[in-house]
Each structure stands twice: as C-alpha cells, then as structure tokens.
Amino acid sequence: MAASPFSFYRGSCQLFFDAWPARSPLDRTPAVWGCGDLHFENFGSFKGDNRLVYFDLNDFDECALVPAAWEVTRFAASVIVGAKAIDVSAAEAVRLARAYVDEYATALSTGKARWVERDTATGRTRALLDAVRTRKRRKLLDRRTKGSGAKRRLRIDGVKTLPVSRAERALAIRLVRMAARARGSASGATAALDPRRYFSVLDVARRIAGTGSLGLARWVVLVDGRGGADGQYLLDVKEARPSAPAPRSPYRQPTWPHDAARIVEVQRRVQVVAPALLYALRAGKRSFVLKELQPTADRLQLEDWRGDLDDLRGAMTTMAELTAWGQLRASGRGGSATADELIAFAAAGAWKRAVLDMAKRVAATTMTEWATFRNAQGVTP
Numbered sequence: 001m002a003a004s005p006f007s008f009y010r011g012s013c014q015l016f017f018d019a020w021p022a023r024s025p026l027d028r029t030p031a032v033w034g035c036g037d038l039h040f041e042n043f044g045s046f047k048g049d050n051r052l053v054y055f056d057l058n059d060f061d062e063c064a065l066v067p068a069a070w071e072v073t074r075f076a077a078s079v080i081v082g083a084k085a086i087d088v089s090a091a092e093a094v095r096l097a098r099a100y101v102d103e104y105a106t107a108l109s110t111g112k113a114r115w116v117e118r119d120t121a122t123g124r125t126r127a128l129l130d131a132v133r134t135r136k137r138r139k140l141l142d143r144r145t146k147g148s149g150a151k152r153r154l155r156i157d158g159v160k161t162l163p164v165s166r167a168e169r170a171l172a173i174r175l176v177r178m179a180a181r182a183r184g185s186a187s188g189a190t191a192a193l194d195p196r197r198y199f200s201v202l203d204v205a206r207r208i209a210g211t212g213s214l215g216l217a218r219w220v221v222l223v224d225g226r227g228g229a230d231g232q233y234l235l236d237v238k239e240a241r242p243s244a245p246a247p248r249s250p251y252r253q254p255t256w257p258h259d260a261a262r263i264v265e266v267q268r269r270v271q272v273v274a275p276a277l278l279y280a281l282r283a284g285k286r287s288f289v290l291k292e293l294q295p296t297a298d299r300l301q302l303e304d305w306r307g308d309l310d311d312l313r314g315a316m317t318t319m320a321e322l323t324a325w326g327q328l329r330a331s332g333r334g335g336s337a338t339a340d341e342l343i344a345f346a347a348a349g350a351w352k353r354a355v356l357d358m359a360k361r362v363a364a365t366t367m368t369e370w371a372t373f374r375n376a377q378g379v380t381p
Helices: 005-011 013-018 068-081 090-110 123-134 137-144 166-186 259-270 309-329 339-348 351-376
Strands: 031-034 043-047 053-057 064-067 200-207 218-224 232-239 278-283 286-292
Touching: 005 013, 005 068, 005 351, 013 351, 031 068, 031 259, 031 309, 043 123, 053 123, 053 309, 064 068, 068 090, 068 309, 068 351, 090 309, 090 339, 090 351, 123 309, 137 232, 166 200, 166 218, 166 232, 166 278, 166 286, 200 232, 259 278, 259 286, 259 309, 309 339
Parallel strands: none
Antiparallel strands: 031 064, 043 053, 200 218, 218 232, 232 286, 278 286
16 A cells, blocks of 8 residues: 555545545435445456456445445546556646546436447457456466366465465355355255355465455365366455445445345446356355456556556546446436436536546545555655
8 A cells, every 4th residue: 555646545445435525515416336446446357147258347345325426536536646657647637537527427428328348348448358258267277276176276375375274264165155055046956956066165275465455354265166177266255344435425225134245236236247156145243255266467457558548548438438337227226316317417517526626635635645654654755
C-alpha cells in the first residue's frame, strides 16, 4: 500500500466511506447493486459456466445496495489517484474521469444490459480475452505445482503460497467437500455421491493475493475433479467479511444468511454469466467463497496503459458501459431501482458535476492519507 497512491486507494476501501460527507446530495441517487469497491483494476476476464470467456466486473467482496453515485465516484477517483501510474497530468486524469462518467450515463440511458464479446473488444481488452480463451489449464497447473497425477503438489514459494496448519488444511478440505456436494446436487447426481472422490483434495496452501484482503483466511486447493490436465483444478477459497459500504448506505440491506451468500448472489445478479465454479459456504460462524483460481494476469493493471492514452480511453469506455450494464442487469431486485428509474437518473445529468467534484475531493484526501501512511512506514518517495 505504501508503494503508490493507487495501491493505497485499492487497499483502503473503508477510508473512502469513512470520509464520505454526511447527508450528501449524491446519497439520494438511485439504489443499485454495486461491487462496493469499484476501481480501475476490479475488472477482468474469466471463463463463465458456459466455458466462454467474458470481461466484466469481477470483485464483489464489498458488494452492497448503494447509491449509484457512490460506485461512479469511487471509480472516477481511482483514475485521478492513478494519474502518476499512467503518466498523465492531473488535468488529463480529470478529463478521463469525466469521460468515464459521461459514457456511464450514456450506457445507462439505453436501459439495455449488454456485455463485452471477444469479437467486439479492442486493444488490451481484446488481447486479454484472447489469452484467457486459448490458455490451457495444464500450463497454470505446471506453473503453480510440481509433480504429476496423484503425486502433484502445490509449490510453496513464500511469495504466492505459504504452508498451512493442520487445522487450516482440515477446514479447507471440509469446505471443498461441501462444494462438491452442492455441485453434485446441482448436476442431478445421486445423493450417494462421494465428495471425496468428486473433488479429491491433493494439497492445500495459504494463498497470498490482493491488497485490501491481505490478512483474511485464504487458501489455494489442488483437487482431482473432472476435466483439465490430469482431471485437476486449482481452487481459491477465501473468507468473507462484512461489506464496508453496507452500514453507511442510506438504503436498507437485505438479510443474508451470511456474507459469502451476499457476495455470490450479488455477483450472479450483476455479471452477465457467473464463473464456472462459484459457491457460498458456511463453517460455523464463518463463511467462505469458493471459486476456480484465476491468475492475476487475467486482470488489466493501470500501469499497462502508460504511454497509450488512446487505448486507455477505449478501456475506460468499456468499463463505464460494464458498470451501467451490471446495474441494469440487477435492477428491480432486492430493493434496487428499476431500469426506468435508472434511465431517468441518467437523463437528469445534473449529478455528473457533483460526482466529479466529489471524485477530486476524494483523490486529494487519498493523497494526503497515503503520504501519512507511507511516512509512518518509513518509506521514502
């Protein structure tokens, strides 16, 4: 987090909502199902449950029912905060943020929830979709594991993976078996399905990934299943925690069975197609999200656009459209505004200036907080 203002912004979602002014006019914008932590790097590619490749919002840990302006402001502020990372002036970053807000309003005004296809994507987004489509699971397995067949084991490199305790391993295995039962039930398998054979666990390691989620219980699990190299998968099991924006939102939140259920259900509502493996699991008072492991390379990083402003503008348009399409797709559900209400909001337009003003204010606050954090860590610029 001390490395750059943008890294700090990514890892400090709660500070954004702590600093949000009370009784802001933007709080009265329509209720939407938002990811709660919208920024430039919360978009990426994944294979859906139909095994086709999509580019979409892909981080829902902080999801909640929030004012539409909260989502748009957080993204716009991320662009301004990340100006140095993409080597643009502060003025150009504000213009990019304004373009994002305008494109979001345009997409919302259509009332149609579309999606990004490989054949219509351009630039780095198209390249990312092509890479995910052609990637073979064996290459990922070979990079993250050693051995083969039943003797394949995870590589413990001290960077992305660490050893697990006996208790952690037992809990991870228990969760995978719960997912196997759910998968077998959903596919119409008999009640006699043995989850130990359906998803047989070969190895477990602690997974180190993300910024804001560091410190949460998280494991990578190597399993024998169906399909893929040697019939094996890498699974990502992550503990779910309460949403940062939910208690601050002016909109009443539904009562969820647990936080993992909130994350998975909102993700299914917002994305055009859910990932192939996605489960909400409960173990005692804790809950976890289990999904197929996605390499970090499947996300677009802000620094990728350094020196390529034209391609960046195209990506910003795509992300603005995806933000609007996700909100439209989940409209009218669980207390969220209807599509007609979102169309009327987009047409009003007066809120756009307020969003940009707030984004600039948030960015300035973030820069100050980052400097304080960096100095406290003893890091020199």
